[in-house]
Amino acid sequence: MTCEEINGPFECLANNNNNVSNGYKPKQNHMNGYLVNKQPNVILKNDEIQTKKSIMILLTIFCTSIVAMFYIYKNFPELEESEREKLKIPFDIESCKELGRLLDRYKDLYYFEVMTGICLLYIFLQTFAIPGSLFLSILSGFLFKFPVALALICSCSAAGATLCYLLSLLLGRRLVRYYFPKRAEQWAEQVQKHKDDMISYILFLRMTPLLPNWFINLVAPVIGVPIFPFTFGTFFGVAPPSFLAIEAGKTLYKMTSSSISFSWGSILMLFAFSTLALSPVIFKKYFKSKVDKIVIEVNRNFVNFIKMVQKAKVFVLAKKCEGEPKLSDFEMKEEELEALQDGEFSVVAIFIGMNAGLRYYLDFTPIGSTVHAAQVAKVVDTRNKSFPIGATIYGSFGWRSHTVVKPENYAKHNLYTLPDFGKLSPSLGVGYLGMPGNTAYFGLLDICKPKEGETVVVTVAAGCVGSHVGQIAKIKGCRVIGFAGSDDKCKWIENELGFDKAINYKTGDMRKALKEAAPKGVDCYFDNVGGELSSIIISQMNNFGRISVCGAVAEYNSETEVKITSPWKHMILKQLKMQGFVVYSYGDRWMEGINQNLKWIQEGKLKYHETIFEGFDNIPQAFIDVLRGRNIGRGVVKV
Numbered sequence: 001m002t003c004e005e006i007n008g009p010f011e012c013l014a015n016n017n018n019n020v021s022n023g024y025k026p027k028q029n030h031m032n033g034y035l036v037n038k039q040p041n042v043i044l045k046n047d048e049i050q051t052k053k054s055i056m057i058l059l060t061i062f063c064t065s066i067v068a069m070f071y072i073y074k075n076f077p078e079l080e081e082s083e084r085e086k087l088k089i090p091f092d093i094e095s096c097k098e099l100g101r102l103l104d105r106y107k108d109l110y111y112f113e114v115m116t117g118i119c120l121l122y123i124f125l126q127t128f129a130i131p132g133s134l135f136l137s138i139l140s141g142f143l144f145k146f147p148v149a150l151a152l153i154c155s156c157s158a159a160g161a162t163l164c165y166l167l168s169l170l171l172g173r174r175l176v177r178y179y180f181p182k183r184a185e186q187w188a189e190q191v192q193k194h195k196d197d198m199i200s201y202i203l204f205l206r207m208t209p210l211l212p213n214w215f216i217n218l219v220a221p222v223i224g225v226p227i228f229p230f231t232f233g234t235f236f237g238v239a240p241p242s243f244l245a246i247e248a249g250k251t252l253y254k255m256t257s258s259s260i261s262f263s264w265g266s267i268l269m270l271f272a273f274s275t276l277a278l279s280p281v282i283f284k285k286y287f288k289s290k291v292d293k294i295v296i297e298v299n300r301n302f303v304n305f306i307k308m309v310q311k312a313k314v315f316v317l318a319k320k321c322e323g324e325p326k327l328s329d330f331e332m333k334e335e336e337l338e339a340l341q342d343g344e345f346s347v348v349a350i351f352i353g354m355n356a357g358l359r360y361y362l363d364f365t366p367i368g369s370t371v372h373a374a375q376v377a378k379v380v381d382t383r384n385k386s387f388p389i390g391a392t393i394y395g396s397f398g399w400r401s402h403t404v405v406k407p408e409n410y411a412k413h414n415l416y417t418l419p420d421f422g423k424l425s426p427s428l429g430v431g432y433l434g435m436p437g438n439t440a441y442f443g444l445l446d447i448c449k450p451k452e453g454e455t456v457v458v459t460v461a462a463g464c465v466g467s468h469v470g471q472i473a474k475i476k477g478c479r480v481i482g483f484a485g486s487d488d489k490c491k492w493i494e495n496e497l498g499f500d501k502a503i504n505y506k507t508g509d510m511r512k513a514l515k516e517a518a519p520k521g522v523d524c525y526f527d528n529v530g531g532e533l534s535s536i537i538i539s540q541m542n543n544f545g546r547i548s549v550c551g552a553v554a555e556y557n558s559e560t561e562v563k564i565t566s567p568w569k570h571m572i573l574k575q576l577k578m579q580g581f582v583v584y585s586y587g588d589r590w591m592e593g594i595n596q597n598l599k600w601i602q603e604g605k606l607k608y609h610e611t612i613f614e615g616f617d618n619i620p621q622a623f624i625d626v627l628r629g630r631n632i633g634r635g636v637v638k639v
Contacts, residue, residue, distance in 0.1 A: 058167065065124055072117055089121065090135035100142045107143055114143070119156050126160020127167070129217065133157070137242055141249020149249070153242040158235040164217035165230055188223040198229040206237025312337055313616055315399035317365050324627065325359065330371065330620040335400075343407040345387045347377035352399065352619060353430030354626040354635035356463070357551050370398040376418065376429040377403070392418045394429050399619050401639060414584060419594060424601065425610075431464050431634035432601065432608045438593035439550060439583040440468035444526055445476075446586075447548040447579050452477035454523035457514070457537055460553055461502065462489035464608075464634035468597075469526045470499050471606050478524070481517045483510075483533065485629045492632060497607055511536050521545075529553045531564055538567040541576055549580040553627075609633030 090096035107114050118136060125132050140149040202225070205216055220230050311334045318331040340346060353374045361372055375398075379391040384407075387393065395413040397403040405413065418429045431437065443465075450456050456473040460466040461482025470480045470493060482493045483505045490502035501517040503510070510533060514522075521542040527534050531554030538547065571578065586593070600606035611631035613622035616639045626635040 057170075061167065062128060065128070069121065069124055072120060089125070089130075089132045090139065091132055093135070096135040096139055100139050103139070103143055115152070118143075119152060122153070122156035123160040123163065126157060126213075126217075127163040129164065129213075133160075133213075134245060137245035138249040141246030143249075146246055149246045150239065150242055153246070154235050154239055157238045157242075158231050161213065161217050161234045162227065162231045165221050165227060168218045169221035198225060199233045202229055202233025203237040206234055206241075311335065312400050312402035314401070315371050315619055316368050317362065317371055319367060321359070321362050325362065325620075325624055327620050327624070330399075332617070337402055337404055340381060340383045340404065341406075343384050344404055345379050345382035345384045346402065346404050347375075347393065347395070347397070348380050348402050349375045349377050349397065349400065349616070349639045350392075351376040351427040351430055352616075352637045352639060353434070353436070354613070354619075354622050354631070354637060355436070356460075356553055356627050358623065359627060360552065370400055372396065373398050374414075374430045374435055375403075376426050376434075387417070392426055392429070394418055394434060401616050414587075416590070419591070419598070421598065422602070424598075427610060427612070427634075427636050427638070428601075428608065430636060431610060432468060432606070433594050433597055435583060436464040436634060437468055437597045438586065438590060440465050440472060440526075441593040441597060442583060442586045442589070443548045443550050443581060444469050444472055444524070447581060448524035448526060448546045450476050450478050450524045453479075455479045455481065455518050455520065456524040456526065457481045457483070457518070457522050458526040458528070459483045459505070459533060459537075460485075460528035460551070461493050461499065462486075462632055463528065465550060466526070466528055467493060467497055467609070467633060468606070471497055472600075473524070474498050475600065475605055479518075481514070481522075483529070489629075489632060492609070496609075505533055511540075514540055524548075526550060530555050535564045535567045538576065539565075539570050541570065541574060543574045545574060545576045547576060547578040549578060611635050613637045615639070 086095075086098045086102050088095065088099070090099050103114050103118075118140060122133060122136050124130070125136070137153050140152055143149075144152065202216075205211055206213070221227075314333050314335050315330050316333055317329065319329055321329050337346065355373065358372060365372065374394065374396050377393055377395060377397065379387050379389050379393065382389055387405075393415060394417075395403070395405065395415045397405075397413060405415065414435075418426060421428060421433060424433070428434065428437075444450065444456075448456070450473055456470070456478045458466045458469045458473075458480070459482075461470055462484040466482065466484075470482050473480045474497075480499045481501045481503065482490075482499045483503050484490050484493060485504070485506055487504055490504050493499045494502045503513045503517060514537065518540065522537060522540050523542050523545050525534075525537050525541060525545065525547045527537075527547060527549045528551040530549075530552030533554065541547075570576065597606060601608065609632050611633060613619075613625070613635065614637075616637070619637050622635060622637050625631065
């Protein structure tokens, strides 16, 4: 008999340094990755000591469990001494009946205690391979409704078997290898050959009486059966025989033997279930060649499909815009997508933001170039570990359906992975939780620096940036006045967003309306519009007022210079501070703005509205509609 067959591999290696130094190397076998010394005729002197130590540990655990069970027994509520004698493990049908009568009386008052006691006893018997589990299954059928009894038996069987598995993993390896040395190694090799079908085999063994459950529990970890298929297979594998036991429990008082619950018909039914459990293994080889052919064909068709769709739809600037953009100013083309190189990844657009400020950039966009825009996109192919398939990202990819992103263009695309928005739509990544949201956050708080009690005015107040600015100012305790382009928009920002006053800049006298809305003057002005309206607002600002210049909607579509009343004397005499800004200059603080805006939304302090336009082909019309002010909140195209 070899050393490892008696005492295990590590002891052999530890006490055979001469073998190693003489060029002998251990060989890896299949038994849970243990190193097994294959050199014969080496016997360790401390074998008996190690075996006794394992037995002592097992006895300690067993005795501790006995003490715990005795504690439960002694503390079962309101039992008379004659009744307490019947509270014992049932090893035959008569003791099962007596225990059933006793617990049935106590079940209504102490349902939880009765169920807990049966569960713990069941797990105890399973863990230490003590007979009696069958009678507890019959008892469960007698005491509880079928679904409860079945769940109890399956759960306790799986839990007890798994604990037995773990004990064997820690202590039983030496004993199994001692008594079944050659068989254990053969079984381990079989487990490795059929490891992908292990759940089917465990189901089969649990449903049939070919091997006792205690033997399966002890041997499984030694021969390398993984714990997940072992536990999973046990839970579902004990269900069919448990069904028979539960049904037998319904007629417990009429039973004279536990064997009554297992007739020839029931045994045949169990073998039918067990055969069904093995059916995937039986037919796997038969169908393997056919399945392989199908898989090859599917892969071939998928590759052809990918090649077919590897074209991006792209809108380019067809000609320079004269005044308000027209649909004919844009042209949709198709581009072939290049094969990915190292560091590159491919994305498909999900949402594309519609920004009125784009009109300014179109004057500087070369003919034939992709129209600029921000996207929320999904990674669909990758050769970059930082951007795995399925990741949702933000990027300035423009009006295009698909994009191959190269490492040298990361900065150009203002690229980053979207944080977790929870249940919020990812479309917010191009709106309130993206560039527009950060424009409002940094433009107001870093440039205007509003103080509690001050008056803040914002133009284009029903747009994404403007509505955001006004709400942040309210959070900071300011009085907020917003200018919008329709009565409906004015009602929205007043009634829904909480602005103190909304003014329709298309009707009435703006100078008079602002004087009435802000009799104490304006302290902060967030300018999205430019033009004469901005000049009027600046003229009514207080000393040391602050102006954040974000946009110039009034001037975007004008073919000539817009004439306005000069605001410079007010700038000088009132010592006003005016600053334009580009939000991407806050790149090093980008996530600060997104995280704070997300927190405000989650707290209900910041409300948002999106106008969703459907379809990639409708992008130019959606952009024109936004320029005309036909959106409320953020305009977004859902691709």
